[in-house]
Amino acid sequence: MKIDGVHYRTIWVADDGWSIEVIDQTKLPHAFQTVRLRSADDAARAIKDMVVRGAPLIGATAAYGLCLALRDDASDATLNEAYQMLAATRPTAVNLKWALDEMVKAVKPHGHSVRVDAAYAAASKICDDDVEICRRIGENGLKIIRGHAEVKPGKTVNILTHCNAGWLACVDWGTALAPIYMAHDAGIPVHVWVDETRPRNQGASLTAFELGRHGVPHTIIPDNAGGHLMQHGQVDLCIVGTDRTTATGDVANKIGTYLKALAAFDNDVPFYVALPHTTIDWTLDDGVAEIPIEQRSAREVTHITGRTDAGEIVTVEISAPGSAAANYGFDVTPARLVTGLITERGVAAATREGLLSLYPERR
Numbered sequence: 001m002k003i004d005g006v007h008y009r010t011i012w013v014a015d016d017g018w019s020i021e022v023i024d025q026t027k028l029p030h031a032f033q034t035v036r037l038r039s040a041d042d043a044a045r046a047i048k049d050m051v052v053r054g055a056p057l058i059g060a061t062a063a064y065g066l067c068l069a070l071r072d073d074a075s076d077a078t079l080n081e082a083y084q085m086l087a088a089t090r091p092t093a094v095n096l097k098w099a100l101d102e103m104v105k106a107v108k109p110h111g112h113s114v115r116v117d118a119a120y121a122a123a124s125k126i127c128d129d130d131v132e133i134c135r136r137i138g139e140n141g142l143k144i145i146r147g148h149a150e151v152k153p154g155k156t157v158n159i160l161t162h163c164n165a166g167w168l169a170c171v172d173w174g175t176a177l178a179p180i181y182m183a184h185d186a187g188i189p190v191h192v193w194v195d196e197t198r199p200r201n202q203g204a205s206l207t208a209f210e211l212g213r214h215g216v217p218h219t220i221i222p223d224n225a226g227g228h229l230m231q232h233g234q235v236d237l238c239i240v241g242t243d244r245t246t247a248t249g250d251v252a253n254k255i256g257t258y259l260k261a262l263a264a265f266d267n268d269v270p271f272y273v274a275l276p277h278t279t280i281d282w283t284l285d286d287g288v289a290e291i292p293i294e295q296r297s298a299r300e301v302t303h304i305t306g307r308t309d310a311g312e313i314v315t316v317e318i319s320a321p322g323s324a325a326a327n328y329g330f331d332v333t334p335a336r337l338v339t340g341l342i343t344e345r346g347v348a349a350a351t352r353e354g355l356l357s358l359y360p361e362r363r
């Protein structure tokens with residue numbers, strides 16, 4: 001993604017050749033700032049505090065977190081300790097565990113003297129692969145958007161998305177947003193309904209920022225508006241991301257996704273989920289029962305951060321003082337509500353057979 005003419009990934013090795021630089025997503029859209037991570041603790045804090053977020057980027061950051069740990073001490077004990085600490089940062093996105101496991105596979109066979117180099121090479125590969133995977137997801141999703149454009153020639157294709165599954169959630173491109181960028185670049189008229197995505201407003205702050213920088217027409221809507229828009233024919237399709245997809249096609253994504261899927265089902269609006277293979281948890285069959293759902297601080301519900309007209313960033317309380325608040329980070333959309341899974345290998349039905357047709361090596 002280009003910001004002020006410069007192409008940025010969301011994570012990279014800094015000029016010193018070892019520390020890791022990331023875009024501070026807690027400051028967007030008001031300020032574009034980067035942050036240096038110099039230790040595994042820094043990486044864990046960045047994930048926990050959502051300086052970086054989005055399933056693929058969480059995985060990439062954890063991978064570099066292991067590199068930073070091994071720089072201090074390349075022993076198995078440090079590797080295990082850093083693995084446990086990073087794995088515990090956020091429970092829902094399975095990409096985190098996937099990336100850490102990939103790192104261990106790449107590092108463990110080596111003697112201590114070459115482990116650091118092996119780790120950086122593996123983390124860099126995770127990032128490069130993610131970019132290519134997201135590009136392919138974009139190409140596969142583009143075909144779906146093109147299909148919608150063909151049945152309404154000259155008219156705008158309206159797409160609803162929830163949370164942020166764009167460039168900022170990955171290393172580049174994004175999952176749900178990649179097809180949209182490609183459609184826009186191909187000259188297909190698209191417009192995106194952007195759910196604001198309470199409580200942290202990743203839609204209003206991050207998705208809208210990304211789409212705006214890329215010149216994609218979009219409108220931020222309150223989370224509850226989607227059903228109304230669907231009833232009035234103003235949504236052609238939904239595309240969202242996912243943090244964990246079961247082998248049977250259930251998808252966990254940002255809280256509120258399930259309600260959008262229900263509304264889409266009721267209104268015959270296709271509901272697609274875009275994902276890299278790293279988001280599939282082949283060990284799970286029942287998403288509602290088995291996917292761990294993160295619960296975050298109630299303060300994210302009771303308080304909100306924004307910029308005043310004077311340009312000051314402030315956090316204010318928005319709820320009745322003293323009331324309890326619950327902050328479930330994700331919900332699970334059952335496979336029966338999902339029209340299709342857009343992956344780097346093609347589009348599959350949200351069923352075990354559908355997924356296995358794309359990933360036959362998992363049979």
Ligand SMILES: CSC[C@@H](O)[C@@H](O)C(=O)COP(=O)(O)O
Nearest residue numbers: 053054055165169175241242254
């Ligand atoms: C390609 S990112 C997919 C998901 O990680 C995304 O949709 C999402 O829900 C992100 O949640 P977040 O809590 O901001 O990390």
